Amino acid sequence: MDLDFNDFHGLYLFLASLGLIWFLALWTIWLLGTWTARSRYRLRPRSPLSSATRTAVPGVSILRPLKGLDTNLYENLESTFTQEYPNFELLCCVADEDDQALPVVRELKSRYPHVDAKILIGDEDVGINPKVNNLMSGYRAAKNDILWVIDSNVTVHSGTLARAVDALRTPTKSGKRVALVHHVPFAFSTESRVGSRIDEAFLNTNHAKMYLAINTVAIESCVVGKSNLYRRSDLERVNGSLKPITSTEPNAKQDGICGLPAFGRFLAEDNMIASALWHELGLRHDLSCDVARNVVGNMSLRDYVQRRVRWIRVRKNMVLAATLVEPFTESIVLVSIGSSSLKYLFGFSRWLCVLLHFCMLLFVDLDVYTSLAGHPLPQSIRWEFLAGWVAREVLALPIFILAIVGNRVEWRGRQYEVLNNGEVKFVSNHRSFLHSLEFLGWSRSQKYQAVETEAVLP
Incomplete structure (x- = not known):
């Protein structure tokens, strides 16, 4: 039996509507954060x-x-x-x-x-x-x-x-x-x-x-x-x-x-x-x-990636559902969902949606910066900051994928294994090729020290 586009129209309509709702919901959250920054931090009374x-x-x-x-x-x-x-x-x-x-x-x-x-x-x-x-x-x-x-x-x-x-x-x-x-x-x-x-x-x-x-x-x-x-x-x-x-x-x-x-x-x-x-x-x-x-x-760039990987892995073992939703809140994934939904529902240009999305996002983010800092972005760091902003947006999804597949983290030069309840235990600090693979989540073989976390729950 041949299937044509109309056979799936209802499903596509549902998914596009759901995607648009998600897109607008995230923008509402972002604007709420921006408004909070303006109303709370631009005036600090004694x-x-x-x-x-x-x-x-x-x-x-x-x-x-x-x-x-x-x-x-x-x-x-x-x-x-x-x-x-x-x-x-x-x-x-x-x-x-x-x-x-x-x-x-x-x-x-x-x-x-x-x-x-x-x-x-x-x-x-x-x-x-x-x-x-x-x-x-x-x-x-x-x-x-x-x-x-x-x-x-x-x-x-x-x-x-x-x-x-x-x-x-x-x-x-x-x-x-x-x-x-x-x-x-x-x-x-x-x-x-x-x-x-x-x-x-x-x-x-x-x-x-x-x-x-x-x-x-x-x-x-x-x-x-x-x-x-x-x-x-x-x-x-x-x-x-x-x-x-x-x-x-x-x-x-x-x-x-x-x-x-x-x-x-x-x-x-x-x-x-x-x-x-x-x-x-x-x-x-x-x-x-x-x-x-x-x-x-x-x-360094490695330090940044390692820090983000560490806290994603910690959150994953504390609040798994919320952590799994994170990629869909990132700007590149979100605009992909929003632009596709607008294209299907209203015929809106994907590229125009992407352009408007990132222009508005940059404006909102710089406004948040101004509220928290008490002054606009200094000219002395403008281009470095904007380059960092772009790099952050581009790296967000790859770092998440890297983090989600492992449980080993490094903090202050020591290796830890994050457990399901958010607790941790030491693992060997021995560095080898296998350690590099374990850090990336590609190998599960681990060498634990004889150090165990003492249970303190009743």
């Missing part, structure tokens, strides 16, 4: 807490995990010494007494003697995540309930802490208590390296507008842990199981190990802490009007 007395504001313990000489380290750390907030302590945590970051911290302590700053040396082995192990000394020593954990490669505005505390104490529109305040990363590169420019373009455009849109809709936890503010009393009630606490007791907690030690088994401990506060306690998150200025530093 918090009244900045000029309050010490006894009138809640105390905050700032925890900064340090390891080595990160790019711009002095300025990054100084930005927490100069916070306009009357009641905070600063705890700088290093694992090794020979760490190169220590002279920088000591110099800042002598320059700002009025700041209650302490250096805590030594880590505590609570899991496989070295950042969590490093933070444990500060977590144990902190004298305040509110903790601000901020990465060593991040610098912040002097009013950031006061505005974050404001957000933490303000309920959401639905009346739910805010358990965590986070800051959208804003990258800036100090070097003209290919990977640095691509990462800068990615974080300040595509990532930012999606991050802001998802957090504006707020139907699920979505947090990057560059700069997070939360209460230790809340964290001490959760364990990363993501199972709601069923007890009606006011301060009921999960069974077993809770608090920061419970999250040492995860590579993405920041995301898991946020998810635990959301799902286990039923609380919510908020964004203040500040950004976490993430210093990218010297990043």
